[in-house]
Amino acid sequence: MNSLRQSAGGLAHCGPGREEWTPHGGAELNVLGIDVGGTKVAVAQVDGVAVVESVEHPTELSSSEALLDGIEGAVAEVTAKSGPPDAIGVGVPSQVDHASGRVIASVNIPLAGIPLREELGRRLGAPVVVDNDANVAGLCEALLVPDGPARHLVMLTLGTGVGGGIVIDGRVFRGATGLGAELGHITIDARETDPFGTRAQPGTLEALCSGTALEGQASRMAAERPGSKLAGAAAGNGGRVTGRQAVALAGEGDADALELMDTLGRHLGIGIANVVNAFEPEHVVIGGGLSRAGDLFIDRARREAEARALPALFANVTISLARGGAEAGVIGAGALAAQELQPEKTTAERAI
Numbered sequence: 001m002n003s004l005r006q007s008a009g010g011l012a013h014c015g016p017g018r019e020e021w022t023p024h025g026g027a028e029l030n031v032l033g034i035d036v037g038g039t040k041v042a043v044a045q046v047d048g049v050a051v052v053e054s055v056e057h058p059t060e061l062s063s064s065e066a067l068l069d070g071i072e073g074a075v076a077e078v079t080a081k082s083g084p085p086d087a088i089g090v091g092v093p094s095q096v097d098h099a100s101g102r103v104i105a106s107v108n109i110p111l112a113g114i115p116l117r118e119e120l121g122r123r124l125g126a127p128v129v130v131d132n133d134a135n136v137a138g139l140c141e142a143l144l145v146p147d148g149p150a151r152h153l154v155m156l157t158l159g160t161g162v163g164g165g166i167v168i169d170g171r172v173f174r175g176a177t178g179l180g181a182e183l184g185h186i187t188i189d190a191r192e193t194d195p196f197g198t199r200a201q202p203g204t205l206e207a208l209c210s211g212t213a214l215e216g217q218a219s220r221m222a223a224e225r226p227g228s229k230l231a232g233a234a235a236g237n238g239g240r241v242t243g244r245q246a247v248a249l250a251g252e253g254d255a256d257a258l259e260l261m262d263t264l265g266r267h268l269g270i271g272i273a274n275v276v277n278a279f280e281p282e283h284v285v286i287g288g289g290l291s292r293a294g295d296l297f298i299d300r301a302r303r304e305a306e307a308r309a310l311p312a313l314f315a316n317v318t319i320s321l322a323r324g325g326a327e328a329g330v331i332g333a334g335a336l337a338a339q340e341l342q343p344e345k346t347t348a349e350r351a352i
Helices: 064-082 116-124 133-144 205-209 211-224 229-235 243-251 255-279 289-296 298-308 325-340
Strands: 031-036 040-047 050-058 087-092 094-097 102-106 128-132 153-158 162-168 283-287 318-321
Touching (some): 031 064, 031 133, 031 325, 040 064, 040 325, 050 064, 050 325, 087 116, 087 133, 094 128, 116 128, 133 153, 133 325, 153 205, 153 255, 153 289, 162 205, 162 255, 205 211, 211 229, 211 255, 211 289, 229 243, 229 255, 243 255, 243 289, 255 283, 255 289, 283 289, 283 298, 289 298, 298 318
Parallel strands (some): 031 087, 087 128, 153 283, 283 318
Antiparallel strands (some): 031 040, 094 102, 153 162
């Protein structure tokens, strides 16, 4: 696979009339990727798709200042071994105004309203680019697909909620201000009225395909089927069935839990068909914590997507589970930094 240092920030295959970018005129970039999550902050020196030096610490949630201090400290640990970075990419579980790098909204970390690009640039002494974590994960997966990098890819992350990342022509698609690609909020069942414990609108991908939704659906089924294994799981947990319990029962072949997985796969397939019809990607990748149980629903999702997508579009798409694993966030953030923070080209370079 080509590394970030071998083609257009590692992603864009240059067609006729398109420039190919070589950072620093061929010199190597020292790139850091930062993955900020609700439970951990990971910082890594990234070389292509390889993590060279890395640290990971619990996320400091007491205040914005404490979180920024924690990020700064983690970066210092890595740069003590890797040297000063040329560029830094940051992925956050937040809505980000891409032009300014300001966090507009953030559910589970204290960064709402923070001009994160400016603040981290001042603290870290290097150019910084900030993006939504699902966009960053999509960029990582575009590097990791077979015969990659992929130029056109859509990623859906199934976790506490459902996130979306879109890569078009090798670059992240964000919409007018950077707040777009919220694929988890696509409505796939306008008749549904129950958000199943999520904060999403009923009938959306997030309300039907997230880990939170799976727990809500499993708990409702447990209450409706008192003699079931799901009901037994709920009895020891205050009437709630956890997603982990539902997945474990499905893995054991429990019919009720398998029904839940079939429903999840059907809903996910409808969402996949929508993004295939809208974006005509080469790849649709399913990631997030729930994707670890993907063998229980991915085939159902493929069948549903094939039944609903336009045949000519579906014929050219590959649907697969994410490959990046725990390092996807830092790898994607490093890719983002290498791609977005390229130095200005000279007039002669632009003419190439």
